[in-house]
Amino acid sequence: MLEPAVSAWLTEPNGLYIDGTFGRGGHSRALLARLGAAGRLVGIDKDPQAVSEGRSLQAADPRFTMLQGSFAAMASLLGAQGIAEPVAGVLLDLGVSSPQLDQPDRGFSFLRDGPLDMRMDPERGVSAAAWLARVGEGELTDVLRRHGEERHARRIARAILRARQQQPLTRTGQLAEIVAEAHPAWEPGRHPATRTFQAIRIHINDELQDLERGLAAALDALRPGGRLVVISFHSLEDRIVKRFIRDQARGPQLPSYLPVPAEQQQGRLRALGRAQRPEAAEVAANPRARSAVLRVAEKRS
Numbered sequence: 001m002l003e004p005a006v007s008a009w010l011t012e013p014n015g016l017y018i019d020g021t022f023g024r025g026g027h028s029r030a031l032l033a034r035l036g037a038a039g040r041l042v043g044i045d046k047d048p049q050a051v052s053e054g055r056s057l058q059a060a061d062p063r064f065t066m067l068q069g070s071f072a073a074m075a076s077l078l079g080a081q082g083i084a085e086p087v088a089g090v091l092l093d094l095g096v097s098s099p100q101l102d103q104p105d106r107g108f109s110f111l112r113d114g115p116l117d118m119r120m121d122p123e124r125g126v127s128a129a130a131w132l133a134r135v136g137e138g139e140l141t142d143v144l145r146r147h148g149e150e151r152h153a154r155r156i157a158r159a160i161l162r163a164r165q166q167q168p169l170t171r172t173g174q175l176a177e178i179v180a181e182a183h184p185a186w187e188p189g190r191h192p193a194t195r196t197f198q199a200i201r202i203h204i205n206d207e208l209q210d211l212e213r214g215l216a217a218a219l220d221a222l223r224p225g226g227r228l229v230v231i232s233f234h235s236l237e238d239r240i241v242k243r244f245i246r247d248q249a250r251g252p253q254l255p256s257y258l259p260v261p262a263e264q265q266q267g268r269l270r271a272l273g274r275a276q277r278p279e280a281a282e283v284a285a286n287p288r289a290r291s292a293v294l295r296v297a298e299k300r301s
Helices: 002-009 026-032 048-060 071-080 098-102 128-134 137-148 153-166 172-182 194-205 207-221 235-250 280-285 287-291
Strands: 016-019 040-045 064-068 087-093 222-232 269-271 293-299
Touching (some): 002 087, 002 222, 026 040, 026 087, 040 071, 048 064, 087 207, 128 153, 137 153, 153 172, 172 194, 222 235, 235 269, 235 293
Parallel strands (some): 016 087, 087 222
Antiparallel strands (some): 269 293
16 A cells, blocks of 8 residues: 555655654655655664664665654654654554565564564564463463454463473464464464464564554654554554544543533544555555555644
């Protein structure tokens, strides 16, 4: 959804923009191609490999600055760089990136055997292997249910705990095989470990909490008329984004008898159009885009 996302993101060619999930820079490069000479773009990412890619772009284009960290901390990241001007647009392209999935040593994929890591930043936090080595059945079941919407969470959690008693779980291939054997109802066209891997990854990286904090940080950073553009890839993310835009569009819910001027009851955002999904041609070219949902909102003046 490169074209609709960038078109919605760019409102002022010479404004300041934030790409909160730089990845390998596809959205950033597309925006820079349309940005004016006085425009500025800041890329943010946790992943050291993404940051390295961003540093190369920074060296090639003085309008671009690359920062390492979470988009949830964008206020402090920008402040540390002395960037204080209001932002014209924030883009968040959520979830795991294709390069992360395609590199077995990152531990995100159940289709490619590699170390069981799953951290967006391998230099911080606890790996999936370390977490699975100590987690209890109740917590693991809860994570699989909440973050993976896995109907067979308890059965899978018990299978994982039984397996770790036999040998440490250190490889993605091990975990995928355990889940596949434990799963009683494979969904057509979906690997049985899909939801389990999603749930563990989200938990390890604190993704949903980061998203909630990041949406609030983006709203605070935006100037009036600035755009919030979010691409999500599963229902948990999209529900958070949809609810945030809805609640911020409604504004404070005050009792009708209070003498509050109408402008003070107005929300801080307004949704722009309906949720957008990729066209058939894009899905055919990139099957990973099939679950993408694009939502756009504008900050009120």
